Amino acid sequence: MKRLQNKVAIVTGAAGGIGAAIAAVFAAEGAKVILTDLLEATLNETAEAIRETGGDVCPLAQDVSSEQQWQHVTQKAVQRYGKLNILVNNAGIASPFNVEEETVERWDKVQAVNSRGVFLGMKYAVPEIRKAGGGSIINISSIFGIIGAGGEAAYHASKGAVRLLTKTTAIDLAKDFIRVNSIHPGMIETPMTEHKLTNPAGLEAAKQITPWPRLGKPTDIAYGALYLASDESSFVTGSELVIDGGWVAH
Incomplete structure (x- = not known):
């Protein structure tokens, strides 16, 4: 049997990168998946690609x-598929500024x-997962929710918040048989990191600090999420769950 047979999942930030990889792996393992993103055109392309492989998805x-949009997404999941078992809070943005350079608006x-x-996703998904008899919530944090690296103050702060919000x-x-875990990716080749990895100095720095002899792929995170969802x-x-090629082992 497929590892997520008869499960229903919501995956945010699923137009590309890690979110798209998670959605594709979940669908391949039998889950029915609600994919969400602000990039609607790209999201629809991702959904169609998954459908072509036999996946049952809804973009x-x-x-x-937005609290209102979270209410809509969770209601839509239950209306379409009858229940909700899994939530993956993956959507995220970055800002490349330190504390002095950052603005209140960007922060x-x-x-x-x-x-x-992440808070809103859990707030509205939890009652439905509870009705289903339990399930799994997976919050995508970062190794920069565990360690600092200089710069990107707002991003580090937000990912640290995700880490401890997950734990509490x-x-x-736990009493409701709802598991809540965080994944902490290292340097993964995604649209979010493209500006760093297309810069020769940035690429070399990422390789130097990652002991494994390659950088991460979105599927590396997707299979970690599959374990936590199953x-x-x-x-x-x-x-x-730290998936970073050994970065934080330094």
Whole structure:
């Protein structure tokens, strides 16, 4: 049997990169997947590509910082597929400035997407996952929610918030058989990191600090998410799954 047979999942930030890879792997393993993103045209292309491989997916445009849109997405998932078992809070943005350079407006936008979006996703998904008898919530943080690297102050702060929000929610929801875990990617080749990795100096720096002899791929994160979404991780909650090629082992 496929590892997510008869499961229904929501994956945010699924137009490309890590989110698209998670959605594709989940669908291949039997899940019915609601894909969301602000990039509606690209999201529809991703959904169609998954359908061509036999996946059952539904793309929805969503701003994860909007409470009203979270209500709509969770309602749509249940209306279309009858239940909700899995939530992957993947949508995120970055800002390349340190504390002195950052503006209040950019700071608030990063927190709204990366932190408030995770809070709202859980707030509205939890009642439906509870009705389904339990399930799994996977919050995509970052190694920069565990360690600092200089710069990107707003991003680091938001991902640190995701890390601890995950842990305290895991404690609250254990009684309901709802597992809540975070994934902490290292340097993954995605549209978000493209500006760094197309710069020769940035690419070399990423390779130097990653012990594994290649950088990460979106599928590396997707298979970690698959484990946490599946019943194989039935005793795993409040944990941090670091997928970084050894970066934080330094």
